[in-house]
Amino acid sequence: MVELLPEGKRSLRDYYLASSVEEAIAYLSAHSGEAQIIGGGTKMMPMMQRHQALATRIVDVSRISALKRVRVQDNYLVIGGAVTYAHILKKDLIATHMPVLLDIAQLVSGSPLRREATLAGSIVHARGNSEGAITLIALGAEAEIANLTGAQWMPIRALFVRPGVSRVNSSAEIVTAVRIPLLEARQAAAMARRSPEEGNCYSSLISAVALGLKDDDSLDWLSMAVGAPTHVPRAWNLRELANGNGETDADLRESVVETVSSHLRNGSSGDATSDRAQISAIVLKAYERALRRARTGSSAHINSAP
């Protein structure tokens, strides 16, 4: 395992630019325990420069054309594993079917970062407070993970082991795509976050909501995900949130805030993520934005997202 390499041997021996997924997997396999995938490199490159990267051979998958595709297939929006946040902003298919992803891409700080950073990389990076990952979890998205034995789709919410640690082993596996169930009329998603502290690019609290409305405007279904730096992202559905107490919208809002507050209190040491007023503001903002979008059928992304 690369983790076992002595510190002094962790300098780069090879940078391999793969032109297909098969080629990348073959390289990982041929250099088992020494090689690791790099996507946009926004996380990996600084680590390599600081000699903190554990791998000594890097496999770059950012030029694999199959991984740059965005398509609609079998009722899913499918986004390739090398699609960057800048691509997301340019793809009409994403603007049409999943405008919430445009909100997120807008938030990734600075255009140079947006040009390189990938959605797949943010999943494997496994921060508990990634806007992209939290929103994908609320949307019930899955990641396709390819390795020597084949490829399988796994729910993104199941890929988080603990903050910073992913179930995806990027020394042997590649996230080749992300697929998101398409939303129909009167269904929508939205994200809200606490604005990052001065000098910090990460938010301390993120909430994303996907929901569907019945003809009478009442909730048909709802999925809510919450992320914080110290926690593994967590998601709840309407049945779990209503908890037998959700007859009215006010009951549901109360239950949502209580559920999230109680979750964040566990393991938190009194930081901003445990402040009930802030939790309420963020989770209800995401909920209201999603409601508004579902009611108006608006496909415009929300420029005012903090």
Ligand SMILES: Cc1cc2nc3c(=O)[nH]c(=O)nc-3n(C[C@H](O)[C@H](O)[C@H](O)COP(=O)(O)OP(=O)(O)OC[C@H]3O[C@@H](n4cnc5c(N)ncnc54)[C@H](O)[C@@H]3O)c2cc1C
């Ligand atoms: C200044 C700055 C600001 C940032 N702001 C934000 C922010 O606002 N929100 C946020 O969520 N993140 C942010 N990040 C973190 C990071 O940029 C994102 O998580 C980014 O999306 C990572 O993507 P990447 O392609 O650059 O990953 P890389 O750096 O290439 O890789 C990151 C990890 O993912 C693995 N990996 C990458 N692609 C694949 C793949 N296809 N298959 C398997 N493993 C893969 C790598 O092996 C590595 O372990 C920021 C980073 C910086 C430096």
